[in-house]
Amino acid sequence: MSKSKYAIGVDLGGTSVKIGIVSESGKIIKKTSIDTNAQNGPAAVISSIKNGIDQLISKNNIKDFIGIGLGSPGSVIGKKGIVKNPPNFPGWESVPVGKILEKHYGLKCSVENDANAAAIGEMIFGAGKKLESFIMVTLGTGVGGGIIINRKIYRGMLGAAGELGHVSIDYKGVNCKCGSTGCIEAYAGNNYLVEWVAEELRNYPNSYLNLLIKNNDNILTPKLIHEAAEKNDEFSLYVIDKLGNYLGYALASVINMLDIGKVIVGGGVAGFGDRLFNSIESTIKERVLTPLRPRINVAPAKLKNAAGIKGASALAFYKA
Amino acid sequence: MSKSKYAIGVDLGGTSVKIGIVSESGKIIKKTSIDTNAQNGPAAVISSIKNGIDQLISKNNIKDFIGIGLGSPGSVIGKKGIVKNPPNFPGWESVPVGKILEKHYGLKCSVENDANAAAIGEMIFGAGKKLESFIMVTLGTGVGGGIIINRKIYRGMLGAAGELGHVSIDYKGVNCKCGSTGCIEAYAGNNYLVEWVAEELRNYPNSYLNLLIKNNDNILTPKLIHEAAEKNDEFSLYVIDKLGNYLGYALASVINMLDIGKVIVGGGVAGFGDRLFNSIESTIKERVLTPLRPRINVAPAKLKNAAGIKGASALAFYKA
Numbered sequence: 324m325s326k327s328k329y330a331i332g333v334d335l336g337g338t339s340v341k342i343g344i345v346s347e348s349g350k351i352i353k354k355t356s357i358d359t360n361a362q363n364g365p366a367a368v369i370s371s372i373k374n375g376i377d378q379l380i381s382k383n384n385i386k387d388f389i390g391i392g393l394g395s396p397g398s399v400i401g402k403k404g405i406v407k408n409p410p411n412f413p414g415w416e417s418v419p420v421g422k423i424l425e426k427h428y429g430l431k432c433s434v435e436n437d438a439n440a441a442a443i444g445e446m447i448f449g450a451g452k453k454l455e456s457f458i459m460v461t462l463g464t465g466v467g468g469g470i471i472i473n474r475k476i477y478r479g480m481l482g483a484a485g486e487l488g489h490v491s492i493d494y495k496g497v498n499c500k501c502g503s504t505g506c507i508e509a510y511a512g513n514n515y516l517v518e519w520v521a522e523e524l525r526n527y528p529n530s531y532l533n534l535l536i537k538n539n540d541n542i543l544t545p546k547l548i549h550e551a552a553e554k555n556d557e558f559s560l561y562v563i564d565k566l567g568n569y570l571g572y573a574l575a576s577v578i579n580m581l582d583i584g585k586v587i588v589g590g591g592v593a594g595f596g597d598r599l600f601n602s603i604e605s606t607i608k609e610r611v612l613t614p615l616r617p618r619i620n621v622a623p624a625k626l627k628n629a630a631g632i633k634g635a636s637a638l639a640f641y642k643a
Numbered sequence: 644m645s646k647s648k649y650a651i652g653v654d655l656g657g658t659s660v661k662i663g664i665v666s667e668s669g670k671i672i673k674k675t676s677i678d679t680n681a682q683n684g685p686a687a688v689i690s691s692i693k694n695g696i697d698q699l700i701s702k703n704n705i706k707d708f709i710g711i712g713l714g715s716p717g718s719v720i721g722k723k724g725i726v727k728n729p730p731n732f733p734g735w736e737s738v739p740v741g742k743i744l745e746k747h748y749g750l751k752c753s754v755e756n757d758a759n760a761a762a763i764g765e766m767i768f769g770a771g772k773k774l775e776s777f778i779m780v781t782l783g784t785g786v787g788g789g790i791i792i793n794r795k796i797y798r799g800m801l802g803a804a805g806e807l808g809h810v811s812i813d814y815k816g817v818n819c820k821c822g823s824t825g826c827i828e829a830y831a832g833n834n835y836l837v838e839w840v841a842e843e844l845r846n847y848p849n850s851y852l853n854l855l856i857k858n859n860d861n862i863l864t865p866k867l868i869h870e871a872a873e874k875n876d877e878f879s880l881y882v883i884d885k886l887g888n889y890l891g892y893a894l895a896s897v898i899n900m901l902d903i904g905k906v907i908v909g910g911g912v913a914g915f916g917d918r919l920f921n922s923i924e925s926t927i928k929e930r931v932l933t934p935l936r937p938r939i940n941v942a943p944a945k946l947k948n949a950a951g952i953k954g955a956s957a958l959a960f961y962k963a
Contacts, residue, residue, distance in 0.1 A: 407934075478902070479902020486900060489931075491892060492813075501932055503895065576810040580900065580901075581799055582798070582800050610811070612809055618800070
């Protein structure tokens with residue numbers, strides 16, 4: 324195996340592929356972004372990835388890499404690097420992206436779904452560096468999860484483990500697009516979040532948030548909630564607390580099952596900051612079994628900008 | 644290590660200690676039961692265990708054992724055999740039962756909490772013999788759980804993992820004695836079960852169950868519900884379906900996290916039979932993420948009579 328101190332990280336997204344050369348300390352040496360071309364099918368996407376990598380390598384002196392890491396939407400089967408049914412990738416059923424890149428570049432290519440890549444990224448470069456085991460939560464359109472047990476990602480039987488977003492907090496709760504009810508994603512996922520916030524906002528006509536959205540629900544975003552909260556808007560602070568409660572309900576169940584007390588939270592909404600982390604942590608502590616309480620700790624993810632590239636590159640540095 | 648084909652299984656309960664000599668195929672050669680004497684403190688309990696073992700050995704020709712396995716209430720720390728705070732054991736904080744028995748008998752003594760022992764019992768002798776990974780559910784006063792991943796029990800950080808009973812299905816649901824709300828134990832644990840069944844029964848004056856309990860809620864038991872269900876009592880069949888739904892809600896969340904599709908259900912209420920297993924299984928299938936659905940299977944535990952002794956003895960045959 325190459326002893327290189329650099330890896331190529333590929334963050335495959337529905338609209339763009341972000342690619343970077345990352346050092347073993349997690350520093351991005353150089354990065355690029357290229358259209359995914361998902362609408363043109365798998366071959367076009369593979370071309371985009373190769374073009375991005377080629378472009379990056381050609382402009383750089385580093386010629387020796389420990390490997391390629393790729394974080395992908397959809398499910399990733401086993402360790403074979405097969406990506407199945409990524410949402411918003413038409414015509415894509417099952418493609419062995421890992422093998423294809425491995426052959427083309429003569430480099431080991433490790434593929435994980437993006438939630439697992441985020442967890443491995445935090446373990447190798449971020450807030451999980453010193454943790455034996457932790458639960459990674461990624462907040463965004465969906466709520467992603469990854470489980471690290473004894474410094475290894477836990478994949479489950481089909482490589483589908485860690486779907487924290489589909490832990491239900493209320494069996495008669497709101498409908499989730501997965502078909503179940505009360506999934507935490509249906510409370511904390513960006514679109515769902517905006518929905519219940521808009522509804523509750525009607526009872527708070529004096530909220531600063533109404534000013535920001537000019538009384539137009541349709542332009543409400545997590546970012547605006549954050550902005551209002553920073554101005555100490557009471558309603559927006561209440562929203563952050565409530566979001567933390569919801570996440571805490573789901574995590575308490577997960578922690579009672581797994582007996583893993585450390586939680587790292589990343590993704591856009593994690594920008595709500597300490598207020599959110601404190602709400603999550605105190606909700607978990609109120610609800611988990613007593614012996615587990617003293618060890619509960621909820622911390623923010625450390626990889627922020629280009630977390631996707633860093634997480635993907637971490638796959639190459641990670642010894643599974 | 645001894646090459647014996649026999650182990651001593653100790654099933655430590657609040658009122659009695661059940662002890663047996665068990666063969667490597669899971670057959671009980673000889674067994675005994677002795678008062679736990681829990682009210683007299685840890686030393687008295689240890690004496691009870693030793694008396695039971697001595698009594699059993701002295702009446703038997705088998706002199707060579709692979710080891711002792713002990714299933715205990717409370718939490719068991721690591722692999723050291725320390726039993727902490729078993730409920731209904733006054734004066735008992737932390738006792739290294741494993742080490743004490745190991746020293747006394749010169750035999751390896753493996754200790755697990757009773758839910759984990761049940762899971763290992765099913766893996767070594769029962770319905771989990773051929774399964775790589777599964778989730779064990781034990782229905783009784785509480786709802787216990789054990790997680791087997793790649794033929795190993797998953798203990799978590801403090802040895803407290805697998806507390807399926809405290810996965811919440813409704814964050815605003817009924818109060819659980821653990822302090823949280825909506826825990827599945829607060830719907831499916833024997834006492835809680837009898838409570839909601841009694842309440843709903845008032846709307847079913849013609850249920851055969853009313854005859855069985857002579858219109859006296861206080862004598863309602865899972866056994867009587869079972870009896871009425873066997874007579875095709877509509878209400879009792881509905882109760883079994885509903886119990887299966889509740890358990891399915893909790894298990895769907897757990898399966899989405901763990902990606903383990905096989906579930907084994909044991910304990911008293913599991914006597915409700917196929918009707919219960921089918922309800923659990925169909926509820927899970929309706930709620931887990933689509934790719935997991937084809938692999939979901941809910942099966943009854945195979946160890947029934949003396950499951951506690953067999954599960955405990957399995958600890959001695961199990962290579963951790």
